Amino acid sequence: MTATSSVEILQDLIKNPPQDKEDEAVATQRLLNEYEDCNQELSEFDEAKRVLELDSIRWLKHCRQIALLNIHALSLFVQNLDREVVLRHISHKPWIERHEIITRWAWMTRQKEEIKKKSKRKIISFNHLYLCK
Numbered sequence: 001m002t003a004t005s006s007v008e009i010l011q012d013l014i015k016n017p018p019q020d021k022e023d024e025a026v027a028t029q030r031l032l033n034e035y036e037d038c039n040q041e042l043s044e045f046d047e048a049k050r051v052l053e054l055d056s057i058r059w060l061k062h063c064r065q066i067a068l069l070n071i072h073a074l075s076l077f078v079q080n081l082d083r084e085v086v087l088r089h090i091s092h093k094p095w096i097e098r099h100e101i102i103t104r105w106a107w108m109t110r111q112k113e114e115i116k117k118k119s120k121r122k123i124i125s126f127n128h129l130y131l132c133k
Contacts (some may be wrong), residue, residue, distance in 0.1 A: 007032065069097070070132050073104030077112075077130065104132045 010028040017025035048051045076086050086105055090098045115126075127133070 007035075069100045070104055073101050073108060073132070076101070076105050076129060079107040107132055 001078060002020070010032060013021060013025050014032070015027050072090075076089060086102060087098075088100050092116075093101070111126060116133075
């Protein structure tokens with residue numbers, strides 16, 4: 001039995017409800033009205049636009065998460081903490097977050113070391129110093 005044949009059966013029930021099926025006919029009418037309302041709303045729904053909006057939301061959430069990881073790493077970096085203290089500080093986080101934070105912290109630490117080494121010889125610059133970009 002398909003959904004179409006089910007709807008047809010129920011429409012017949014509404015048209016000619018047997019005396020012992022009046023309650024079922026009322027329920028059927030309500031369900032079919034609900035079904036038609038949903039169909040109407042779906043036909044007016046711009047799915048392509050919503051998909052683009054969802055993609056934008058996902059991208060913004062991703063950017064926000066990256067910024068939070070960078071903020072956390074930078075806060076550890078500016079405190080001049082050593083690697084072991086940083087690892088203890090983030091030990092309660094999920095593995096992937098620990099990886100992301102320690103990698104960013106290490107990158108910032110490496111940038112600072114490079115600046116100290118090269119500042120004695122020549123000027124060094126980074127396009128996005130301590131921003132992990």
